[in-house]
Amino acid sequence: MAGASTSMRLRLPIACIALEVILIILFGVAVEYDHDVSGEAGHKTNTTHHDYENEFYYRYPSFQDVHVMIFIGFGFLMTFLQRYGFSSVGFNFLIAAFSLQLATLVQGxxxxxxxxxxxxxxxxxxxNADFCTGSVLISFGAVLGKTSPVQMLTMAVFEVILFSVNEFILLSLLNAKDAGGSMTIHTFGAYFGLMVTRVLYRPNLDKSNKKNSSVYHSDIFAMIGTLYLWMFWPSFNSAxxxxxxIQHRTALNTYYSLAACTLSTYxxxxxxxxxxxxxxVHIQNxxxxxxxxLGTAAEMMITPFGSMIVGFLAGAISVLGYRFITPFLESKLKIQDTCGVHNLHGMPGILELFTVSLFPKITSDFPASAQAGMQAISLVVTLGIALIGGIIVGFILKLPIYGAPSDSQCFEDGVYWEVPGEPEDCQELAAVKSGEESEKLN
Amino acid sequence: MAGASTSMRLRLPIACIALEVILIILFGVAVEYDHDVSGEAGHKTNTTHHDYENEFYYRYPSFQDVHVMIFIGFGFLMTFLQRYGFSSVGFNFLIAAFSLQLATLVQGxxxxxxxxxxxxxxxxxxxNADFCTGSVLISFGAVLGKTSPVQMLTMAVFEVILFSVNEFILLSLLNAKDAGGSMTIHTFGAYFGLMVTRVLYRPNLDKSNKKNSSVYHSDIFAMIGTLYLWMFWPSFNSAxxxxxxIQHRTALNTYYSLAACTLSTYxxxxxxxxxxxxxxVHIQNxxxxxxxxLGTAAEMMITPFGSMIVGFLAGAISVLGYRFITPFLESKLKIQDTCGVHNLHGMPGILELFTVSLFPKITSDFPASAQAGMQAISLVVTLGIALIGGIIVGFILKLPIYGAPSDSQCFEDGVYWEVPGEPEDCQELAAVKSGEESEKLN
Amino acid sequence: MAGASTSMRLRLPIACIALEVILIILFGVAVEYDHDVSGEAGHKTNTTHHDYENEFYYRYPSFQDVHVMIFIGFGFLMTFLQRYGFSSVGFNFLIAAFSLQLATLVQGxxxxxxxxxxxxxxxxxxxNADFCTGSVLISFGAVLGKTSPVQMLTMAVFEVILFSVNEFILLSLLNAKDAGGSMTIHTFGAYFGLMVTRVLYRPNLDKSNKKNSSVYHSDIFAMIGTLYLWMFWPSFNSAxxxxxxIQHRTALNTYYSLAACTLSTYxxxxxxxxxxxxxxVHIQNxxxxxxxxLGTAAEMMITPFGSMIVGFLAGAISVLGYRFITPFLESKLKIQDTCGVHNLHGMPGILELFTVSLFPKITSDFPASAQAGMQAISLVVTLGIALIGGIIVGFILKLPIYGAPSDSQCFEDGVYWEVPGEPEDCQELAAVKSGEESEKLN
Structure with a gap:
């Protein structure tokens, strides 16, 4: 029976408990507090002037903004589907809570x-762990509705590792600039997810399933996610x-880019x-x-003027992508990108390369050509790891052990969740309807 | 055809692109980073003690709270209408993203x-740009459901300019006090919006339209807006x-005023x-x-005691306004105030004058009578600019070029948005219903 | 008539106005600004270096996170009921706005x-006032749906006083440690509320009422509450x-505990x-x-490893509680715990004692046995005051003067709120339905 094959009764507990136990052991072995967390400097007894200079006070508000983006922003952005709200916000929650722990270990x-x-x-x-988690959630957006939670946890394991390796190569070996993660987070997460969903292609999905769309209320829930992402993106890029x-400027440039982007989107x-x-769909994304x-360039002296141009172009490109490229990807390349992450994270992440290449020439802020070349190499490395990694992980996720939904079960919470009935009034209406149908049958 | 006359296919792109291009050019010509954004002090290479004193760390958390009020607070507060949620939160988003850019220019x-x-x-x-945007959104609340997005962008252009002129007269020429914007933001935005909606009066609106009301879920969405406005108002007044x-006291006084106001509202x-x-409606507003x-008085030594008295009175006045004055305004003065901004922003803003006049006498914190007189003059100036400006802008908005909705199209997302169908189950129910109706006709 | 006996027309205004007037008078008599609110240090005219060291900048972001937890977190967590969303978020708002004022007075x-x-x-x-309010809202969760707003305000009066007395005994007399309030807030609020709901036991509730359950959208609204509580709990424990x-470590440990807890919950x-x-229900709570x-232990050197073990166990215990203990409490002990606060706040608060007793032995951070004994005594005191206080207050709330709902009116907004009709389409469907029913009757 189909119901049996998707059961999470053993799969999910085994996956969650095994992963968490491994995480706990590795944290026990390998992790210790940073010096301004443990108070090793010896100022433990009284609150001294030194205590007010703890990094906590200069990073924690930004952290909380980023945290809201990860759990509310991504979680609610994906609730736009009519019957996949529990899974969107619930699996987002599970995957993020797992990924941030693993990311701490691998990045560390x-x-x-x-x-x-x-x-x-x-x-x-x-x-940094939330940043890596963001990349996993972008990939989650590409396969949304078509995977089981165990499949997603498995993807997260591999993606966190590959993300961290790519980030390490870019930032530590190639000395690329990417404070806001245009390449490391967005480009990587988007193209990795697109490859995974390509390998998991379901040719008959559209025929057997009508639930890959929104309803009125689900679109309003999704706007909660959109607005939190939009409002706190300046914190994300500057965190x-x-x-x-530099931090001040990064937040300011991102704010102008987003404002201009909104007008071009409409x-x-x-x-x-x-x-x-x-x-x-356009407004939400x-x-x-x-x-x-502006993930990379926001910290540079690109001026509000430059930020607004980049934002305006990004919005236009993204809408054009939803209108023309997403249908093309699906029909020709067999890439079923549920949330359209290619338009929101893929192309705008690549646009960044042009931004970074262009602006040093007019602002002289940046040691131009050498760095621009390094950024281009970094983008190639990122695309390479994302595309090849995504294909390999896609095939791993194709194994018939994860309890993946059948085509007709896609985009439907009922497969993995206890879904409550409708309100009493609606039940009565439904009863009226089925009563009539049975009358007709008689 | 009515459908054609409301089409945004050309109107909205032309308006958005033209406005954004003009903004970008003006930003390129006239705007530069503040000194602690550009790092001109020369401490760019290493993070020094100086960097920790950047204004960013002392203002940015307040800014983010205000930002949430503008986009989530105002946006969701207006989702109370049953079929206007996309427009409420979506046009709020568009108008705010535009207004904050223009406000930066005009205020600057x-x-x-x-x-x-x-x-x-x-x-x-x-x-400051978010503050000006707040004033535009208050006016948006007065005309909500009865205007096209191009009409709203046009209103925003004029209102940002008039707001900034009024603010400049009050704060720079008259040396009025108004850190939290009782007069500059709330009184101005409310009376400007009331005049616009007066000029745009639709005599047959109630007869032809049943959608100017809430449903169960839309009222819960609206509470998201209310609560964020309520929680972050201390940040707004003290930002x-x-x-x-002074900043500490402003937040504290506002917090007590709001707590007392909540009890009198209930x-x-x-x-x-x-x-x-x-x-x-009362609880939400x-x-x-x-x-x-307390927008003006919150920074004074008015004590929690004084703050609570003001808050208590403000809540009572506002509820009485919804119950008695809004119907009067509509029936007698032909002012159709969708969100009741007169009760939330208009009268409480004027109440402020009494607060500021009264408290110096008992606290001796304030050079009493001279300043109180200046506050009174400021209020008269504000009302003058708002009322006259609102009438003129109202007539500009009456031109038949903006694609405004007909009476029967008011309060309905479907005019300007692709609205998704109902969930599958509901469609079947609807089919049952229409089936029966056709049966009856036979 | 039942309708008359639940009327809030006089009860609620009298309660709100009387309480608020008393609060205002007591604030006028007994409250003054703290020294860094009033500016008594004499640095009023110019912004000096000293002004940047105001406690405001080091506590206010944490305060706002806690404030969001109280009003959005608790408020929306309780919107899971299908027809009690107005009351959940609205009475949460009323009770919290009242409790924080009274708590300021009693704690002060x-x-x-x-x-x-x-x-x-x-x-x-x-x-601190928000913390006390949190405890009242936990008790509110136990009686949710079965009480009138005046009953809740009455409960809040007594609970704020008892909470503050217990907190004073623990922190000032016994020198217990409890920065995050495991005992003072969670254990106290849970067992107090459980006793109140025990005394208010309704034997026929399940037979006469089908509304003590969720619907699809109400569960998604509740996730807004869950996620804000989850994201900001590090701020709560460290505020x-x-x-x-110490503050840095408290936030960090809580973050790891929550992440591990999420995986064991799933x-x-x-x-x-x-x-x-x-x-x-499990995921939400x-x-x-x-x-x-981790409310007490989070500030200790328990390491991320220790935090994750505690979090993992807490999640498991809490789910087991929902599955096995809540039904037992209801059927055997006649405790009807609407939100299951025993599983979220009661047992995890007690688990804390084991944490605090266990970890000093392995971390040597803490003067072990003496303090552990004091923590045990504190827990006994807390349970004693909560249980006895809850029973007494329960009997006070049983008086037939508060307009409490009848069994069939429980979990129904319509008793105390003007509830809007359904959207037009639904009304027509309902008309179809009732039309048929009348046909059948004929």
Missing amino acids: FLHTIMTGGKIHVGVESMI ITLHGD AFSALLNHEGKLDM AALAGGVA | FLHTIMTGGKIHVGVESMI ITLHGD AFSALLNHEGKLDM AALAGGVA | FLHTIMTGGKIHVGVESMI ITLHGD AFSALLNHEGKLDM AALAGGVA
Whole structure:
């Protein structure tokens, strides 16, 4: 029976408990507090001036903004599907809570590979772990509705490792710049997820399933996610920059990019609709492209003027992607991208390369050509690891052991969740309906 | 055809792209980073002690709270209408993203008019721009459901300019006090919006339209907006005050005013209902009046005691306004105030004058009568600019070029948005219903 | 008539106005600004370096996170009931706004009992008042759906006083440690509420009422509450610790505990369901137990490893509680615990004692046995005051003067709120239905 094959009764507990036990053991062995978490400097008894300079006070508000983006932002953005709200926000929650633990270990391990010693944790590791988690959630958006939670946890294991390796190569070996993660988070997460969903292609999905769409209330829930991502993107891009004017500037540039992006999103959404009506999918997603597209460049002296140009272009490209490229990917390349992550994270992440290449020439802020070349190499490395990694992980996820849903079970919470009945009134209405049907049968 | 006349296919793209291009050009010509954004002090290479004193760390958390109020607070507060959720939160998003860019320019231009030089941007300009945006969104609340997005963008252009002129007169010329914007934001936005909706009066609206009301879920969505406005109002009033005890005190006083306001709101809402039942409209709106009414006085030594009295009165006045004054405005003065902004922003903003006049006498914190007189003059100026400006802008918005909805299209997302169908089950029910109707016709 | 006996037309206004007037008078008599709120240090005219060291900047972001937990977190967590969303979020709002004012007075009074002088208010008193409010809202969760708002306000009066007395005994007399309030907030609030609901036991509730359950959208609304509580729990536990590494460590440990707790919650939720399906009640609640269980220990050097073990156990215990203990409490002990606060706040709060007793032995951070004994005594005191207080207050709330709902009116907004009709389409469907029924009757 189909029901049996998707059961999570043993699969999910085994996966969750095994993974968490391994995490706990590795944390016990390898992790210790950072120096301003343990108070090793010896100022434990009284609150001294030194205590007010703890990194906590300069990073924690940004961390909390990023945390809201990960759990509310991504979680609710994906609730747009009519009967997949429990899974969208619930699996987002599970995958994120797992990924941030694993990311702390893998990122920390790679960080200590040169210097030796234990993995140090504190508010900076919390932010970096949330960043890696964001990349996993972007890939989750590509396969949304078509996978089991155990499949997603498995994907997260591999993606966290590959993400961290790519990030290490870019930031530590190639000395690329990417504070806001245009390449490391968005480009990587998008193309990795697109490859996974390509390998998991379901040729008959559209015929057997009508639930890959929104209803009125689900679109409003999704706007909660959109707005939190939009409002806090300045915190995201600036969360891990150097302190002072650089952090200030990063937040400011991102804010202008997003504002300009919003206007171009509305413009192109209306323009591309035959009746001139706005499409919620565009507003929910494309309006955020201005944050992605400035992930690297936001810390530079690109001026509000430059930020607004980048944001405006990112919004336009993203809407055009939803209108023309997503259907093309699905029909020609067999890539079923549920949330359209290619339009929000893939292309705007690549747009970044042009931004970073272009702006040094006009602002002279940046040692231009050498760095631009390094950024281009970094993008190639990122695409390479994401595409090849995504294909391999896709095949791993194709094994028939994860309890994946059948085509007709896709985009349906009922497969993995106890779903409550409708309100009493609706039940009565439904009873009326079925009563009539039985009358007709008689 | 009615459908054609409301089409946004060309109107909205032209408006958005033209406005954004003009904004980008003006930002390119006139705007530069503030000194602690550009790092001109020369501490760019290493993170120094100086970097930790960047204004960013003392304003950005307040800014983010204000930002949440603008996009989630106002946006979701207006989702109470049963079929206008996309427009409420979506047009709020569009208008706000536009207004904050224009406000940066106009406020900045007026700020440099004395001193010359370029417009400087940083976290303070971000807060001030969000404040001006708040005023536009208050006016949006008065005309909600009865206008096209192009009409709203046009209103925003004029209102941002008039807001900034009024703010400049009050704060720079008259030396009025108004850190939390009782007059500049709330009184101005409310009376401007009331005049616009007066000019746009639709005599047959109630007869042809049943959608100017809430449903169960839309009222819960609206509470998201209410609660974020309520929780973060202390940040709003204190976001731009001087640092130190003044900022601390402003947040504290606002917090007490809001708490007391909530109790009087519940009390009067039950008292004025024949069955003693609470009305969601009151809870969603009047409970916030305590924040408005303390916009000016919150930074003074008015004590928690004084704050609570003001908050208590503001809640009572606001509920009474919803019960008695809104129907009067509509029936007698032909002012159709969709969200009741007169009760939340108009009257409480004026109540402020009494607060500011009264408290100096008992606290001796304030050079009493001279300043009180100046506050009164400021209120007259604000009302003058808002009322006259609102009438003129109302007539500009009456031109038949904006694709405004017909009476029967008001309060209905379907005019400007692709609205998804109902969930599958509901469609079947609807089919049952229409089937029966056709049977009856046979 | 039943309708008359539940009317809030006079009861609620009298209660709200009387309570608020008393609060205002007591604030006027007994409260003054803390020294860094009033600016008594004499640095009022210019912004000096000193102003940047105001406690406001080091506590206010944490305060706002806690504030969101109280109003959005608790408020929306309780919206899971199908027709009790207005009451859940609305009465939560009312009770919290009242409780934080009263808590400021009672906590402040006890604080000055030794030293004399007036009650000082500032950002620390704001956090402490929100903490006390949290305890009242936990008890609200136990009786949710079965009480009138006046009953809840009455409960809040007594509970705030008893909470503050217990907190004073623990922290000031017994020198217990409890920065995050495992005992003072969670254990106290849970067992107090359980006793109140025991005394208010309704034997025929399940027979006459089908509304004590969720619907699809209400479960998604509840996830908003869950996620905000989950994300901001690190701020909750660390909001009032000493500054510096201790605050940093408290947030970090809580974050790891919650992450591990989430994985064990999903594991046990699937394991205990016959079809292996996840239960929203578990996810919404048990995933938070990791924050409760670390309320005391989070500031200690228990390491991420220790935090994750505690969180993992807390999640498991909490799910097991929902599955086995809640039905037992209801059928055998006649305790009808609407939100299952025993599983989220009761047991995890007690688990804390084992944590605090266990970890000092392995970390040597803590003067072990003496303090562990004091923590045990504190837990006994807390349970004693909560259980006895809850029974007494329960009997006070049983008086037939509060307008409590009848059994069939429980879990139904319509008793105390003006509830809007269904959307037009639904009304037509309902008309179809009733039309048919009348046909059948004919």
